[in-house]
Amino acid sequence: MERLDVVEVILTAETYNDSPELDEDDLPPRFRKAAWNGERSIDRPLTVTEGFVEEVYGEEGAWESIQDLPFTDRDSVDGTLRFTVSELARDWYADTVDEERLARNPALAYEFGDEFGVDYDEVVAENQPKEADAEWVHSLVDEVLGEGEEAEEMLELVEIFAPGEIEQGLDDIVLTDEQEKEVQKVMKAIEHRDYLREVGLSEIGKLLFVGPPGTGKTSTAKALSGRLELPFIEVKLSMITSQYLGETSKNVDKVFELAKMLSPCILFIDEFDSIAKTRDSDEHAALKRTVNTLLKSIDDISLVRDSVLLIGATNHPKMLDYAAWRRFDEIVEFPAPNEEMRAQILRIITRDVDIEGFDAHELAEETEGLTGSDLRLVLREAVLDALTNDRTELTHQDLVRAVGNFEKRKNLKELDMMEGSSPINGEEGHDHDHPTEAHEG
Ligand SMILES: Nc1ncnc2c1ncn2[C@@H]1O[C@H](COP(=O)(O)OP(=O)(O)O)[C@@H](O)[C@H]1O
Ligand SMILES: [Mg+2]
Incomplete structure (x- = not known):
């Protein structure tokens, strides 16, 4: 953990505690995440323990990272972190932080904004409101x-x-x-x-x-x-x-x-x-x-x-x-996507997958009538098939094959529909959004 990260949490809590005009919306969302008391408010004073800082950043080692600083102290009983000399901590913070970082913390922008030309009101407006937590x-x-x-x-x-x-x-x-x-x-x-x-x-x-x-x-x-x-x-x-x-x-x-x-x-x-x-x-x-x-x-x-x-x-x-x-x-x-949209959807959903020779346009041509959700299923099939063969790198051909299989299944489904189940069953046949409530039988 960075020293500045830990100092920022303690300083933010100090500022929040000392400034009644600040409220929950002045805290960055990840501070709030650790600070909510279960009753839609945040205690004042807000005490910063080692565990608290570790929850904020999802990392261990809060005290280790700041114990060399001359103005820090840890209560050995309850793990509370605090500054021994606030002035020193503030000076260190002001020397270390940059505008960009300050602009992500309303409470500290309130305190230090003037020095940095950072506008408090703008920082608050940019900060995720508490109702979104x-x-x-x-x-x-x-x-x-x-x-x-x-x-x-x-x-x-x-x-x-x-x-x-x-x-x-x-x-x-x-x-x-x-x-x-x-x-x-x-x-x-x-x-x-x-x-x-x-x-x-x-x-x-x-x-x-x-x-x-x-x-x-x-x-x-x-x-x-x-x-x-x-x-x-x-x-x-x-x-x-x-x-x-x-x-x-x-x-x-x-x-x-x-x-x-x-x-x-x-x-x-x-x-x-x-x-x-x-x-x-x-x-x-x-x-x-x-x-x-x-x-x-x-x-x-x-x-x-x-x-x-x-x-x-x-x-x-x-x-x-x-x-x-x-x-x-x-x-x-919400129409079924046209060819251009299918190509775009394919590009988005394959973003993180390694596919040799991938050609979104060609695949879009091959997938007339498929929806975005169908395309996702096709990709999933192709990925699973490749995994079965111990591959995490796919080829364009894998996807073409998966499209073929998908079409085959779809045709079977439509056949079934003609043999008497209601049209609703058929139409929802590829709604894989809610697999548990398929309107079977
Ligand atoms: N136009 C689209 N662009 C990107 N992804 C799409 C599109 N349409 C569907 N999908 C994907 O298909 C899946 C199912 O879509 P969903 O929103 O549940 O459809 P619907 O509610 O219309 O049945 C989602 O994971 C979504 O990402
Ligand atoms: Mg839906």
Whole structure:
């Protein structure tokens, strides 16, 4: 561990402790990660122990690295690290740090910014807000849901991600120009929601993503949450509508309540078409109630008012009725990727794989009709096949072969579909997103 790393943590804590005007948002996210106390706040005074510093950096040897400095001390009982002469520590820090590093630490920019020409307000604006921390999001969820059976039931319906937990970025997803425009639009709308409120445009911020399985709907919604640093609440509507009937209306209510508590956030309702399914069939009155509750909740939530961005997704737009359609102000189409997009997707997903003679364009020509998710599966097959032969370097030919196998399997699936299973089974045949809930039988 670097001396400067350790000194920075102690000095940051000192500054935070001595300056009541600073709050959690003045701490860099990885400091906060180690400092959250489980109740969505950070203790003041914040004590820095050796273990704390090691948690911040994920490395050992905090004390060893600073024990030679003349102004440092460790409490041999509880491992607390502190400065014996603060002035010396501050001078050493100011002599050692550079602007770039200072600009990543709001608390210290507050203290030392003037000396370095680093603007505190800009540093704060660049710092990830506390609402994006996994610890913050999940302890809020615990707080809202409480404990026990009911909470567990809820957590079967929704999955919650903090922005920091989302791995795939927008840059990893190949979007059409139209999708790109919609993404820009919604980012602007979120940024300027106060203005939109002022001018009375509150009916903005409900998107419906429409397209075949595996075309990037879920990934795009999630990546938006990462980019906007907003928590992501994912609901699979089929789970809600198939749940024990007496409870469902209540659970729909709770999902929206949770979204409002977590706001600003993204509420992603997947499998939106399952609403339509339930409406057509001669089902229970309770189920109808659930659907009505859902539609009403959607009406009642607003990006401008509640800071909740609602995104619905469906693989089966034909099954949606007008009542559901009209609730969304933007419909974003996710088509199967064309050749150029396939080439780009292939380039992205093969980025970290060694492939001799790889030609994305040629492979794109060979993969007409495949979605991004299909292409991923093809790559996975090729990688696994190569591993079976003890190879970690692939060839272009491996991929071509994997495409062939994929097409063969797909044809088998379609054959099966013609022999009588419902069209939905067939269409979702290559939706490998949710393998556990394949609509078999
Ligand atoms: N346009 C695309 N660009 C990059 N990757 C894609 C694209 N479409 C799909 N994928 C990949 O396929 C996988 C499944 O996509 P997903 O977002 O779950 O599709 P959907 O929600 O539309 O069924 C993801 O891992 C994603 O990275
Ligand atoms: Mg999906």
